[in-house]
Amino acid sequence: xxxxxxxxxxxxxxxxxxxxxxxxxxxxxxxxxxIGKTALLEHAAAAAGPDFxxxxxxxxxxxxxxxxxxxxxxxAPGLDRLQALPGPQRRALEGAFGIAEESGPxxxxxxxxxxxxxxxxEMASEKPLLCLLDDAQWLDGSSAEALxxxxxxxxxxxxxLxxxxxxxxxxxxxxxxxxxxxxxxxEAAAAELLAAPAGFGxxxxxxxxxxxxxxxxxxxxxxxxxxxxGNPLALTELPAALAAEPAGSAGSGRLPLxxxxxxxxxGKVSRLPxxxxxxxxxxxxEEAGDLAAVLRAATALGAGxxxxxxxxxxxxxxxxxxxxxxVLAFRHPLVRAAILHRAPLQQRSAAHRALGEALEDGDxxxxxxxxxxxxxxxxxxxxxxxxxxxxxxxxxxGAASSAYxxxxxxxxxxxxxxxxxxxxAEAATEEGxxxxxxxxxxxAGARTDDPxxxxxxxxxxxxxxxxxxxxxxxxxxxxxACTPGIEASHAARMLFQAFHAAWYVGExxxxxxxxxxxxxxxxxxxxxxPLVRHLLAGTLPLLGRPAPPLPSARETAAEARRxxxxxxxxxQLCGATLILGRDDETYELAAGLAAExxxxxxxxxxxxxxxxxxxxxxxxxxxxxxxxxxxxxLALAEDTGQRxxxxxxxxxxxxxxxxxxxxxxxxxxxxxxxxxxxxxGAPPAGEPWAQWALALLDLGRGRAGxxxxxLRPLTTGRHRHHVGATRAVPDLVEAAVRLGTPELAAxxxxxxxxxxxxxxxxWAHALRLRxxxxxxxxxxxxxxxxAALELHRDSGRPFEQGxxxxxxxxxxxxxxxxxxxxxxxxxxLEAFDLLGARPxxxxxxTELTATGTPVxxxxxxxxxxVLTPQELQIVRLAAQGRSNRDIAAQLFLSPRTxxxxxxxxxxxxxxxxxxxxxxxx
Numbered sequence: 001x002x003x004x005x006x007x008x009x010x011x012x013x014x015x016x017x018x019x020x021x022x023x024x025x026x027x028x029x030x031x032x033x034x035i036g037k038t039a040l041l042e043h044a045a046a047a048a049g050p051d052f053x054x055x056x057x058x059x060x061x062x063x064x065x066x067x068x069x070x071x072x073x074x075x076a077p078g079l080d081r082l083q084a085l086p087g088p089q090r091r092a093l094e095g096a097f098g099i100a101e102e103s104g105p106x107x108x109x110x111x112x113x114x115x116x117x118x119x120x121x122e123m124a125s126e127k128p129l130l131c132l133l134d135d136a137q138w139l140d141g142s143s144a145e146a147l148x149x150x151x152x153x154x155x156x157x158x159x160x161l162x163x164x165x166x167x168x169x170x171x172x173x174x175x176x177x178x179x180x181x182x183x184x185x186x187e188a189a190a191a192e193l194l195a196a197p198a199g200f201g202x203x204x205x206x207x208x209x210x211x212x213x214x215x216x217x218x219x220x221x222x223x224x225x226x227x228x229x230g231n232p233l234a235l236t237e238l239p240a241a242l243a244a245e246p247a248g249s250a251g252s253g254r255l256p257l258x259x260x261x262x263x264x265x266x267g268k269v270s271r272l273p274x275x276x277x278x279x280x281x282x283x284x285x286e287e288a289g290d291l292a293a294v295l296r297a298a299t300a301l302g303a304g305x306x307x308x309x310x311x312x313x314x315x316x317x318x319x320x321x322x323x324x325x326x327v328l329a330f331r332h333p334l335v336r337a338a339i340l341h342r343a344p345l346q347q348r349s350a351a352h353r354a355l356g357e358a359l360e361d362g363d364x365x366x367x368x369x370x371x372x373x374x375x376x377x378x379x380x381x382x383x384x385x386x387x388x389x390x391x392x393x394x395x396x397x398g399a400a401s402s403a404y405x406x407x408x409x410x411x412x413x414x415x416x417x418x419x420x421x422x423x424x425a426e427a428a429t430e431e432g433x434x435x436x437x438x439x440x441x442x443x444a445g446a447r448t449d450d451p452x453x454x455x456x457x458x459x460x461x462x463x464x465x466x467x468x469x470x471x472x473x474x475x476x477x478x479x480x481a482c483t484p485g486i487e488a489s490h491a492a493r494m495l496f497q498a499f500h501a502a503w504y505v506g507e508x509x510x511x512x513x514x515x516x517x518x519x520x521x522x523x524x525x526x527x528x529x530p531l532v533r534h535l536l537a538g539t540l541p542l543l544g545r546p547a548p549p550l551p552s553a554r555e556t557a558a559e560a561r562r563x564x565x566x567x568x569x570x571x572q573l574c575g576a577t578l579i580l581g582r583d584d585e586t587y588e589l590a591a592g593l594a595a596e597x598x599x600x601x602x603x604x605x606x607x608x609x610x611x612x613x614x615x616x617x618x619x620x621x622x623x624x625x626x627x628x629x630x631x632x633x634l635a636l637a638e639d640t641g642q643r644x645x646x647x648x649x650x651x652x653x654x655x656x657x658x659x660x661x662x663x664x665x666x667x668x669x670x671x672x673x674x675x676x677x678x679x680x681g682a683p684p685a686g687e688p689w690a691q692w693a694l695a696l697l698d699l700g701r702g703r704a705g706x707x708x709x710x711l712r713p714l715t716t717g718r719h720r721h722h723v724g725a726t727r728a729v730p731d732l733v734e735a736a737v738r739l740g741t742p743e744l745a746a747x748x749x750x751x752x753x754x755x756x757x758x759x760x761x762x763w764a765h766a767l768r769l770r771x772x773x774x775x776x777x778x779x780x781x782x783x784x785x786x787a788a789l790e791l792h793r794d795s796g797r798p799f800e801q802g803x804x805x806x807x808x809x810x811x812x813x814x815x816x817x818x819x820x821x822x823x824x825x826x827x828x829l830e831a832f833d834l835l836g837a838r839p840x841x842x843x844x845x846t847e848l849t850a851t852g853t854p855v856x857x858x859x860x861x862x863x864x865x866v867l868t869p870q871e872l873q874i875v876r877l878a879a880q881g882r883s884n885r886d887i888a889a890q891l892f893l894s895p896r897t898x899x900x901x902x903x904x905x906x907x908x909x910x911x912x913x914x915x916x917x918x919x920x921x
Contacts, residue, residue, distance in 0.1 A: 001196070002039055003232070004189025011180060012044045015160045019128040020051060022896070024154035028136075028174050030167040031182035033258050033334055034233025037164035040182075041132045044162055052130045052160075053123060059138030060287050061333065066363065067396020068096045069288070070143035071116065074133060078123040085122070086889035088601025089115035096142070096394050108604035110640045112142075112395055113149025114892045120150060121157045121894035128158040135333055136163045137171035141398030141431055144172065149639050152176055153893070156900035176638075184230020194224060194235050231257060233332065237264045262338040268314055269339060275307035277339075278351075283317065284339040285351040285368075289327040291319060297354035349374060363387045370406050381410040385420060392427060401427035405440065418448045425460045432641055434464040455481040459494055466501055467643065469684060475501040475509055479516070488520050492528035495520070496572060499535065504685060506718040511543055527565035530556045531572060538576035541758035542721050544751075553577045553585040567596055568605050574612035578723050581759035587616035598890060607637035607645040614652055615723065621799035623835050624864065624872065627656050631869040632891070644685040647673045651689030655724075658697035659799070661838035666697050688719040692728045699731055700839025704738035711735060715748040726755060733771040734807070742775050749775065763800065766791035770804050773811075781811055789824075802831030806844050818851040829855065836865055864909075871905045874898055879917035 002009065008029075015025040029037045045054050057074035075093075082090050092108075092115045094100040123129050136144065151161050151174075165172035167181065185193065220242050227242075228234035234257060241264035269277060279298040286294050295305050311317045316335050321327045330336045340348065349372045356368035366383045373380055388403035404424035411417040425440035441457045448454070458481035466474040478498035482491045495517050502509035518536055522529040533548065534556040540547035553573050560570060570593060577585040590613035597606050610633035617626035630649050637645040650673030657666035670693060673686040691714045698707035711732035714725050729745070729752040736745040749771055756764035766788040773784030785808035792801035806828035812821035825848045832841035848855045864872055870891075877887045884895040884902075891898070906912060909920060 002036070002043055003193045003196075004185040004230075005036065005040065005043075008040055008180060008182065009043060009047075012040065012162070013047060015162075016044070016048055016052070016128075016130070019130075019158045019160045022156055022158050022900070024157045024159040024161075026151045026154060026161045026177050027163070028172075028177050028179040029162065029164045029182060030179055032167060032231065034231045034237075034261060034332070035182045035184065036232045037182060038134055038332075039232065041134055041162055041164055044130060044160075045132060048128075048130045048160075052128045053126075054130045054132065055123070056132035056134070059133070059135040059140075060289075061135075061138045061337065066140060066287065066367075067142045067391045067394050067399040068112075068140065068146070070133070070139040071146050072097050072143075074131065074143075074147075075116065075119055078119050081119060081122040085115060085118045088599070089118050089889075092395075092601060093119065096146075096396075098390075098394060108602060109142075109145055109395060110149060110603045110636060111601045113146040113639065114153070114603065116146045117150035117153050117892075117894060118888075120154075120159055120161075121896060124158045125896075128160070131159065131161045133161070133163045136165040137168065138333075139172070140396070141433075142394075142396040148174055148177070152639060153635075155893070155897040157894045157896050184228075185232060185235075186230065187225070190225060190228065190230050190235060193232060194221065194239075227257070227260065229257065233334075234261060237261055240264070241267055258334065261334050262341065265316070265332070265335045266338040266342050268316060269335075272310050272314065273307065275303040276310045278303040279307040280311055280316070280339050281343050281347060282351045282354060283328050284330070284336045284343075285348065285371075286328075286355055288364075289329055291326040291328045292324075293355065293358050294328055296358035297351070300354045300358065301350060363390065367403075370410065373410055376412040377410050378412050381407045381412075381416075381420070384410065385423075388423070388427070397427045397430035398433065401425075401431060401433070401436070401440075414447060415450075418444050418450075418453060421447070422453060422456050422460070425457070429460055429463050432467075434467060437461075438464050451483055451485045452487075455483070455486050455490070455494070459497075462497065462501070466497070469643070471501045471504040474498075475505050475513075479512065482516060488522050489526050489528060492517070492520055492522060492526070492532060496528075496531075496535075500572075503722070504719075507543055507721050510539065510721065511545070514539060514543075525563050527560050527563040527569060529563070530559040531565070531569065534573060535576050538580045538582075542579055542726070542755060544754065550580055550582070553582065553589045557589060567593055567600075567602065571605060571608050571612075574609065575723075578612060578615060581755075581761045581764050583616045583619045583761075586612055587620070590616060603636065603892065604640060607633045607640070607642050607649065610636075611645055611648055611652065614649070618652065618656065619727065619797070621797045621801075621835065623656055623659060623799070623837070627653065628869045628873045630656070632873065636892075647684040647686030648689060649673075649686075651686030651693060654690060654693035655696060658693045658700065659835070659837050659840075661697075661700055661842075663697060663701075666693055670694060688714060688722045689724045692724050692731075695728065695731060695735075699735055700837075700843075702843075704735040708732065708735040708739055708741075708744055712744055712748075715751075720748070720751070726752065730767045730771050733774050737774045745771075745775070762791045763795035763797050766795065766804065767800065770807065774807065782808075785811065798831045799835055799837065802828040802835075802837075802840065802844075805831070806840065806847070809844070810847055813847060813851055822848065822851050822853055825851065866908045867905055871901050871908075874901045875905050875909070875917060878902060878914050879920075881914070881918075 011027065015027060018025055029040055031037055041056075045056070048054060055074055055077050057070055059070055082093060085093070088111060091100065092111045096112050120129060120131065133139070133147070139147070154161065163172070163174070165174075184190070220239055223242050224235060224238045228238055238260070269280060272280070278301050279294070282298045282301065282303070283294045286297070298307065299305070312319070315331055317328055317330055319326050319328055352368045353372035356365050356372060359365040359368065366380070366387050370380055370384050384403050384407035388400040388407065391400040391403060401424045404420045404427060408417040408420035408424065411420060421440050421444035425437045425444065428437035428440060438461055441460045445454060445457045458477045462474040462477040465477065475498055478494050478501065482494050482498070495513055499510065499513045499517070502513045514536060517532050520532065522532065534551065534553070537547050537550040556573060557570050570589070574586050574590045574593070577589065590609050593609045594606060594613060597603055597609060610629050614626045614630040614633065617629060630653050634646065634649040634653065637649055650669050654666045654669035654673060657669060670690045673690050674684050691710050695707045695710035695714070698710065711728055714720070715729050715732050719725050729748045733742075733745040733749055736742050752771070753768050756768040769784045769788035769791070773781040773788065785804065788804050789801070789808065792804055795801070805824040809821040809825035809828060812824065825844050829841055829844035829848065832844055845855050864875075867875060873891060874887055877890060882890070884898040887898045888895045909917070911917060911920060
């Protein structure tokens with residue numbers, strides 16, 4: 001029975017009821033040790049009843065992380081359903097769990113999380129699924145990340161995921177998931193529990209000081225209520241401990257409650273026979289509850305199987321599971337903590353050594369022997385490095401970092417230890433533990449003078465700075481590390497990252513990186529060589545410097561692939577082609593890379609590729625396509641903690657909201673994109689796009705002054721070379737002319753004109769002509785507009801064509817040529833209505849009315865405008881005849897979630913089946 005937990009039980013009950021109806025839900029239960037988290041998980045299992053399938057796992061505090069240990073335990077009941085997953089997801093889990101027939105490249109963290117979602121959904125296909133995870137703060141990092149990724153994507157699978165975690169600072173961060181913090185019981189509930197004959201069922205019986213908690217002496221009862229502060233575990237454990245204290249003693253009350261409870265548990269342990277204490281220490285050191293291994297190791301230390309019985313009778317441990325696969329579980333994690341923390345180092349080392357010798361599993365054996373080691377051991381260090389390599393192959397970068405770091409401690413020679421520290425730092429960076437990665441890099445750097453080692457260390461530190469948003473520091477580190485002694489192929493990769501950092505610092509740093517890249521002498525057949533040439537050709541004209549001809553992205557990609565480049569190497573090409581206005585090439589390359597990433601499961605690179613794809617779609621006037629692409633990419637970026645792309649994609653979506661005239665969404669997306677400045681107040685990566693978004697919102701509403709105030713610093717400041725800043729110049733020209741201050745746009749326009757000439761793109765020349773028509777002289781305006789419209793005609797950019805037609809129609813009306821203005825204004829209105837660009841449509845409608853042709857308000861965005869981006873994405877795939885399972889595999893959702901979105905989309909579109917979708921689209 002639970003006391004004083006009515007609200008918490010009701011919250012769990014609501015989640016279970018929703019899951020019975022097909023909805024999924026997540027709840028993180030937080031609180032101090034003993035506050036009742038486990039009891040609530042047990043209540044959930046009982047309340048679920050036969051309606052639910054229940055799976056559960058528990059995190060174990062253990063210094064040696066075993067990759068995916070917690071996830072393997074939780075998902076083990078569903079491994080028979082692995083074959084139902086799409087190939088990349090199935091292979092990701094098989095690799096993570098170490099059951100793949102042959103090893104391949106490690107799956108990305110996002111793919112393993114998506115595969116976890118897929119397997120959970122398969123397990124919920126016949127009845128709702130209840131997943132219970134206790135002590136989540138002790139999950140290995142790989143398991144925690146996969147579960148959190150899956151949790152954030154649960155929608156309509158009929159799954160309830162309950163996670164219990166301590167509320168210690170930094171324990172199991174679960175941003176974005178609903179949480180319920182457990183407070184202590186109120187005075188009435190605490191007194192009721194203390195008086196109960198068996199407050200925690202059979203486990204409470206051992207805690208009762210005189211055969212039942214109801215017979216607690218009055219003086220002890222008062223102290224228990226005061227010291228327990230409503231903690232249920234303390235209410236059952238402290239009576240015996242306080243009753244055993246000498247009369248008048250009150251010093252224990254000054255200890256933190258957790259320490260007080262540990263002492264209470266350790267008091268029970270200390271009264272057990274020596275052999276039993278030895279066996280319990282071995283059990284506490286063994287991370288998996290493997291009873292057979294514990295008994296073998298304890299026997300080697302002189303504690304036979306008979307030593308287990310006293311611990312069971314004391315209620316400290318219990319044995320579960322069938323014979324041959326029995327599991328030893330401690331009554332509470334504080335029992336394990338009390339035993340481990342109070343055992344002398346010599347005894348802990350002996351326990352680990354005995355476990356290492358008793359275990360057959362290579363990695364577990366190696367870890368225990370390493371924990372027992374007290375001096376350098378070359379053979380053991382080598383074995384631990386192999387353990388780290390296997391962990392990396394499975395995607396367990398956190399476990400690999402721990403193994404490399406401990407291997408470094410055991411390595412006798414200085415250079416070998418330094419190399420392993422660098423490997424540990426690189427793995428920690430992959431895990432996202434940036435502060436720890438930097439600390440490891442600092443330790444490694446203090447041990448060596450080798451230039452290459454320092455280059456590797458600088459690369460680690462620069463990566464950490466870059467992902468924090470400290471682009472200047474990342475740029476300086478990488479540039480300084482590329483000394484003449486560094487191999488050219490490795491220098492190229494470092495300089496590529498330096499270019500990325502420099503892009504956010506300013507034009508001068510970009511030029512410095514390009515100079516270093518141009519000076520590289522890359523060997524024949526080096527995959528980076530064609531990429532370097534393409535980056536130079538695409539970027540130097542932006543800086544006003546001569547450059548070689550720019551080959552097509554397709555040619556460059558083909559050459560790089562023949563030399564051995566992998567898809568992730570080609571991502572930079574997407575940005576390089578955008579810089580010089582080759583938007584169609586960007587679209588083709590990015591779309592191909594995105595499709596390849598989906599097919600292979602390399603979804604970690606999707607946010608980057610999809611950002612470039614969404615840019616190309618936006619510039620081509622395919623606003624809804626850009627919204628669908630960017631919305632999916634933003635969710636993926638948030639799932640994987642790619643803060644740079646969260647900022648960039650959020651700002652791009654803000655631009656799309658501005659074009660729709662959705663001020664509230666635009667403002668919210670900008671706030672989200674700009675949240676969290678980098679070190680030293682450095683702006684987030686999406687700041688240029690965000691300023692453009694707000695300026696477009698102002699311009700669409702006719703607030704030319706506000707728009708100019710935003711666009712002027714964007715197009716003249718340190719980000720003026722950015723793609724968005726370059727493309728925003730025609731907007732500045734329009735705003736400045738409307739204000740009667742065309743001189744504000746003079747210098748940015750000259751730069752834009754040079755850039756447009758360098759691109760050789762007809763659409764860029766059309767925008768230059770439009771700007772010329774706006775800037776004057778007035779007698780040349782008409783010829784400029786007409787020439788621009790002629791170039792727009794075949795450019796496939798309806799929004800820009802509509803903008804030019806609107807400006808020309810406005811000019812004609814001001815010239816009192818109303819009849820001539822009407823066809824251009826009608827064309828603009830049709831384009832804006834189709835695109836859902838409401839502010840510009842209203843401008844065109846107002847101008848048409850002023851010519852004497854009133855136009856009623858029309859639909860904005862076409863029939864599909866009523867759908868959310870995810871619904872639109874699913875509807876399009878369904879219209880191609882794809883099944884729910886195929887769509888789910890393509891979009892990294894569960895089939896039931898796909899069905900749920902189709903069920904919502906059909907009524908909005910007025911259709912009843914897939915067959916009707918094709919005609920509608």
